[in-house]
Amino acid sequence: MDYxxxxxxxxxxxxxxxxxxxxxxxxxxxxxxxxxxxxxxxYEERSMSCIPKxxxxxxxxxxxxxxxxxxxxxxxxxxxxxxxxxxxxEKRLGTIIKQYTxxxxxxxxxxxxxxxxxxxxxxxxxxxEIEYNYKPYELERNNRYNHNIxxxxxxxxxxxxxxxxxxxxxxNYLVYVPxxxxxxxxxxxxxxxxxxxxxxxxxxxQYIQFLKGIIQAKVQLGANPEDKAAAAEAVRLAVKNKATVxxxxxxxxxxxxxxxxxxxxxxxxxQSCYDEVEIAITNTNMMPTDKERNALTVLERGEEDLAxxxxxxxxxxxxxxLLRHDYFINVDKSEYGLDLPYEFVMHPKLKQDRTAxxxxxxxxxxxxxRFQVKTWNEKTGIPLAGEESDIISLNLGxxxxxxxxxxxxxxxx
Numbered sequence: 001m002d003y004x005x006x007x008x009x010x011x012x013x014x015x016x017x018x019x020x021x022x023x024x025x026x027x028x029x030x031x032x033x034x035x036x037x038x039x040x041x042x043y044e045e046r047s048m049s050c051i052p053k054x055x056x057x058x059x060x061x062x063x064x065x066x067x068x069x070x071x072x073x074x075x076x077x078x079x080x081x082x083x084x085x086x087x088x089x090e091k092r093l094g095t096i097i098k099q100y101t102x103x104x105x106x107x108x109x110x111x112x113x114x115x116x117x118x119x120x121x122x123x124x125x126x127x128x129e130i131e132y133n134y135k136p137y138e139l140e141r142n143n144r145y146n147h148n149i150x151x152x153x154x155x156x157x158x159x160x161x162x163x164x165x166x167x168x169x170x171x172n173y174l175v176y177v178p179x180x181x182x183x184x185x186x187x188x189x190x191x192x193x194x195x196x197x198x199x200x201x202x203x204x205x206q207y208i209q210f211l212k213g214i215i216q217a218k219v220q221l222g223a224n225p226e227d228k229a230a231a232a233e234a235v236r237l238a239v240k241n242k243a244t245v246x247x248x249x250x251x252x253x254x255x256x257x258x259x260x261x262x263x264x265x266x267x268x269x270x271q272s273c274y275d276e277v278e279i280a281i282t283n284t285n286m287m288p289t290d291k292e293r294n295a296l297t298v299l300e301r302g303e304e305d306l307a308x309x310x311x312x313x314x315x316x317x318x319x320x321x322l323l324r325h326d327y328f329i330n331v332d333k334s335e336y337g338l339d340l341p342y343e344f345v346m347h348p349k350l351k352q353d354r355t356a357x358x359x360x361x362x363x364x365x366x367x368x369x370r371f372q373v374k375t376w377n378e379k380t381g382i383p384l385a386g387e388e389s390d391i392i393s394l395n396l397g398x399x400x401x402x403x404x405x406x407x408x409x410x411x412x413x
Contacts, residue, residue: 003137003154005042012050013198014043020191027183032142037183038152038160041137044110044187047194053274054194057281058105064307065314066101070346072323079341086342089326092127097318097344099130100174104314107176109281110136111185112149115174125330128322131172141183147175171325176317190280193273200270282306311346318344358382365392 007019014020023039048054072090074082100115107113116132134151142150145164152160165173182188219231278284283306319340327340358380361371374388384392 002135003038003042003158004046005039008042008046013046014195015199017192017195020195024184024188024191032144032162035140036160037140038137040184040188040191041110041135043191043194044184045136047187047191048109051194051197051277054277054281057278058109060282060303061108061306061310062102062105064303064310065104065346066098068307068311068346068348070097070344072342072344074342075339076341082341085327085331088124088330089323089342092122092124092330093322093326096128096130096322100318101314103133103174104176104310104317106136107185108178108310109185109187110139111178111180111183111188112136112139112141113176114139114147114149114151117172117174119172119325119329126326128326141177146170147173148177149175171321171328174317174321176313178313186280190277193276197270197273197277200273307348311348315344315346 005019005023007014020043023043027035027037027040029035048058072086072093074086076082096117103113103115105113113136114134115130116134117128118131119126119128121127138152138154140150140152140162141148142162144150145162146167147165147170150162150164153163155161165175178185184191187194219228282303284303323340323342323344327342358376361376361379365371370391372388373384373386373390373392376382376384376392377388
């Protein structure tokens with residue numbers, strides 16, 4: 001049964017910070033009988049949909065894992081049995097690993113993520129498939145239960161029942177509980193920023209309306225009640241129809257209510273909230289321009305640090321939760337072996353510096369080596385005239401140097 005915080009049935013997001021505060025308090029209560037994380041998770045889920053940039057940040061974070069290359073490799077490459085076991089395991093687990101790269105990110109965002117598996121017999125042995133994807137409001141970090149989570153089953157009257165994963169059923173779950181001190185994960189740290197973003201957007205809309213000013217009707221002395229009523233109606237018609245007819249006793253004045261420069265404070269405050277959210281989710285904040293090379297390098301290193309940490313954690317989870325049971329159920333049922341003959345490893349897709357590639361290839365060409373036009377275009381991204389199968393020779397050196405100069409000027413502009 002789906003759940004959402006009652007307020008979200010009538011509003012897009014919380015309009016009073018006290019509602020968020022209450023949700024956080026309910027989720028953080030020490031006594032289990034009074035603890036309820038569902039409202040907090042509801043607000044966090046809604047923030048991902050009502051603020052468009054949030055989904056982009058989540059995608060950037062997910063791509064650190066989903067874009068990496070990976071393999072299940074034998075511990076001993078010279079052992080034919082280990083090599084074969086690794087190949088078979090990769091074919092059985094490949095699909096579930098790809099699917100898990102997307103679910104894994106939710107663990108950091110919400111403080112916990114889980115999927116229920118079922119192991120089905122296949123020509124290559126028992127193969128796991130996803131039976132159920134748990135929603136954030138169906139899970140609670142709880143050290144009393146296996147995998148450090150409790151599963152929340154919806155009950156009548158908006159209540160729920162905590163259930164635990166039985167010890168003999170643990171292999172049927174993929175669970176990720178990151179090491180955060182409080183429930184709610186990363187989104188808890190920016191939930192008030194999300195509130196301020198929504199509030200600021202509403203205030204900005206109102207500000208824009210007043211920025212263009214309001215029409216004021218000035219009634220001259222001697223005007224009777226009918227003229228005053230007609231003036232009020234004239235103002236209404238002027239707003240609606242952009243034109244109206246009035247008595248000579250009525251004068252229209254366009255009154256400006258706000259200073260145009262005052263709007264910069266709204267924009268700056270809104271941007272600071274967006275920055276806070278981006279830093280929390282992606283570990284960096286993109287600059288409005290990439291001309292500052294040093295700043296861009298710092299930003300890239302921030303994302304690289306996050307990607308490295310996420311891949312490390314993902315490797316641990318897959319090896320411990322998937323490969324161990326895969327080995328037990330398909331290879332050796334005698335024990336849950338501590339040392340497997342194969343392991344799951346990840347490697348980032350290396351970013352290529354295409355200008356550096358071009359300079360290296362140009363030096364090689366000047367030294368007598370030869371490359372096809374196709375290879376040059378793929379490695380450098382700098383189109384070179386000719387058929388793809390043509391061989392680049394020394395007489396094309398001037399053309400290559402010119403292409404590199406154009407590339408460098410393009411980067412500096």
